[in-house]
Amino acid sequence: MRLVDGSKLLELQNTPVNIRNICIVAHVDHGKTTLADSLISSNGIISQRMSGKLRYMDSRPDEQERGITMKSSSISLYHAVEKQEYLVNLIDSPGHVDFSSEVSTAVRLCDGAIVVVDVVEGVCPQTRLALKQAYSENIQAVLVLNKIDRLILEMQMTPLDAYVHLTQVMEQVNAVMGELFASEVLGNEETKIDKQEMKEKPKEDNNFYDWTSALEDADDSNLYFSPEQGNVVFASAIDGWGFTVHTFARLFSEKLGVKEEILRKVLWGDFYLNSKTKRFMKGAQEKAKKPLFVQLVLDNLWNVYETIAMRNEKEKVPIICEKLGIKLTTRDLRHTDSRIQLQSLMMQWLPLSQTVLNMVCIKLPSPKEIGPEKVEKLMCTKICDFESLHPQTQELRNDFLACDSSSERPVIVYISKMFSVDKSMLPENKPKALTAEEMTLRRERARQMREQMKLNEVNLQAIPMTEEKKDDNAQEDSNENEKEENQPAFIAFARVFSGRLRKGDKVYVLGPKHDPSRILNIKDFEVDPNKKLKDLKSDEHITCAEIKSLYILMGRELEEIDEAVAGNIVGIGGLEEHVLKTATLSTTIACPAFSELQSAAVPILRVALEPANPSQLPQLVKGLKLLNQSDSCVQVLLQESGEHVIVTAGEVHLERCLEDLKNNYAKIPISVSEPIVPFRETIIEPPKIDMANEEIDSQNIDKGHDTEVDPVITVLTNNKQSRIKIRARSLPNEITALLDKSTDLLKAVSQHIKSLHGSSKNENIENKLDDLNINGTHELSDRMLKLIEIFIEELKNISSKLGPEWSNVAEQIWSVGPRNCGPNLLLNQTPDYDTKFLYHKNELKEDPRFEYESSFVNGFQLASLAGPLCEEPMMGVAFCVEEWSLDKSEGDDVGHTFGPLSGQIMSAVKDGCRKAFQVQPQRLMAAMYSCDIVVDQKVLGKLYAALGRRGGRVVGSDLQTGSASFRVQALMPVAESFKFALELRTHTSGLAAPQLLFSHWEVIEIDPFWRPRTEEEYLQWGEKWDGVNRAKAYMDAVRARKGLATDKHLVQHAEKQRTLSKKK
């Protein structure tokens, strides 16, 4: 039974200082949901006995079945400590890599995080990611070292070993925090120095800067986890107990006659109790003494476990109970299962929920304590800093900081995701319990009805007639209702940062691309109140919406409320048509869109979907739309070929999406294609050794088939007016990496260039641009200029080391592609045509070619979007334009036959790029997963074999401290990864579970068109080689899927086949 009812929670919602918004984050299976169970049971929502077994927050059937959490969900809990009452909004998040976007949505709404670490497994990749995410969102964290029972029962460690092990785990966690901190401080320092340089020109001796001092100056006192500060809980979530060092300090201070404060300081660490002097001394390890933590804490713990769970000495249970001052019920005392006995005892002695909730309320900040840095981070994007925001927008910072719910404050609400619930689950659609008055009213009505019936008995015939009709109507009604009700309702997962949101309020819904400074510069800007998301044009991001319903989120349930105030996490209903995935609600359009959610999971696994019954396509399309809205990570695409494609983060994610589609959104059977794996196309420097590992030189190569080709391709437009010379070169990896890293910046620069082109063109035809484009976008902000400068510097740094061919690359960049931000370059190496990309201050000379520049660039964009191997995007290719001539006088008369010159230039450039690409050594690039696998020593061989079969390679492995399992890090092509998890599970009887995360693109060494060419290769493979070429196999598969020609012969040896069939 619930111990606290909704009205109490409502009351607490109004005092932000007593609210804690927190999420539980960890690696997969480290015990988040089990811990959440325990906290929930403290409110009586589930019974204590069921805590740990129920996994209440895993409300989906597939979550229960698989035993992993797939979404983040929130529950509001009540907690009282030190005479204060608190409202704790607790979000449980998933730990599986595929769902890391759900972690981002959770972390964004919180002020604090509970980081759970399984002490046996230690810090795992997802732990690291979770810590990073919390850190980058400026969220304070506390630590729960979970599954300590495993050290006792499974690993059978001695208390001293366990202590050493625990210190190591603590060190691992703090090492991650240290790394995060150092990288941020140094990063900040860099921009800070740059800013100083901007203001005052540096003096000569300022060149030297002591980096270490920045680290020393920065305050990191709050950063690390340390048991003596009370931000670490030692726990076993499954057994329901947990304690901090402070718990034991309190327990022992009286017994030992020592002040609690002193005990807190010495209970963890290298301290021991000198039995003669009765004083605490440092240096336990050196003097081979028992550390205090072992003596006072772990020894006792081990004692209880060994007595009850291991030796099963039932008679000692009452004695232990008495010592600890605990009363067990007779039912517990008589219980045959000693583990259950142990659990009830430990739950009473060191109740986990109390300890954790106390720590949360005392150590983690309230929404009121939101810091200015965090606010600025929320309001800004990578390429726009706080100073460059519109003044009206800047003012909102104070409202964020105030976290005030008075009506004068603007409403600011952030929606981090939309989740779907069955309409029947909404509180307004649930049958309500009747009050006593309602009951009497009903009884009265029934009595009247009966009397009426008696009176009407005479007109017996008339009644059925009307009733029948009514029935018909009712049935129709209910049919329609059913249809409506089958539709899931979408609830926004939201946090109120400022103001008060009431039911019926009208607010602006600001999309993630909303830019307040642009809108505020438009005079008399008005939002059309009738527009919905689907009516918006591509540059509109605002709609008006009415708040239809508000809820407190209670795990599986929702509770209706009338208003939501600043500082709370709530659910908002009725926004389906206004919000796609994330949005900001506000009463002012000056409110910025919040910075984008960072997620580690890259959607990479694509499949095409089709309804099993073709006539059900509309349902599928509708279902996909709902799926897209409800999942923060999935991408839903309609390809040119008409295929419906979804892109997911991995196999588990894919399965969940399909489950959702089939059961909730589309409700039709769906057939799913084989996974579509993306590739990249690139060129490399001519290889120096052949496939037989022999050096290639001019003598041994067979030139019979090849004629030397000129690497510079010359193309002409159809009307011969323009001539272009292009050479393709492989980009050095360092430059590709830099381009990859700077996507946002490059995109912004490209956009800027485009708007420049747009305006000048429009001026040419004297067509005035509307104010929209001229305002805002024309001037690059200071921050952008600064970022461009940093980019140029970095690029120059790299190129200076690469030799003379690349020395001018920064000046030569003309465009980046595909999609204006990719890892390929168009370089301007013409002697007579000027362009600008990174150098905006350059004055351009008047030039007739300028008019066609954007067509030229578009040709390159198209070429880099789909390469000649199998129409996949290119990567790491530079196209150097060595000549571009334009002579309009020539062949002007035939202009009409070939269409406008701009189109001709575009196709000529595209063609030229492709040809230039083809005369270089071409390669495919495969997407690689990094996999992290913890396996038992016994099955290590099987794992290596499975990896080998799939073209994976091990990059590192180490023995987990204190256990017989290995942690293996490997790389594996995404194309080979399907069903890997399943194969491992079956081959190793469930002893190995991989976590796959997209890592990078890697060149497949073999030429897709390879055939023996050198003497050694002839020797080894003969002239007609027909083995399997991995790259060619991939390429052909992609080509076949896209309906492109392949050189596969359907009938290879017709003769043989005929004889075969004759024999039959």
Ligand SMILES: Nc1nc2c(ncn2[C@@H]2O[C@H](COP(=O)(O)OP(=O)(O)OP(=O)(O)O)[C@@H](O)[C@H]2O)c(=O)[nH]1
């Ligand atoms: N021995 C032991 N097992 C535990 C403890 N806590 C949780 N487990 C077990 O660990 C497994 C995973 O627990 P969950 O709570 O589902 O883990 P989770 O972190 O929520 O997992 P995901 O949500 O999938 O990331 C379950 O089988 C639990 O019974 C613990 O303290 N000791």
Ligand SMILES: [Mg+2]
């Ligand atoms: Mg879970």
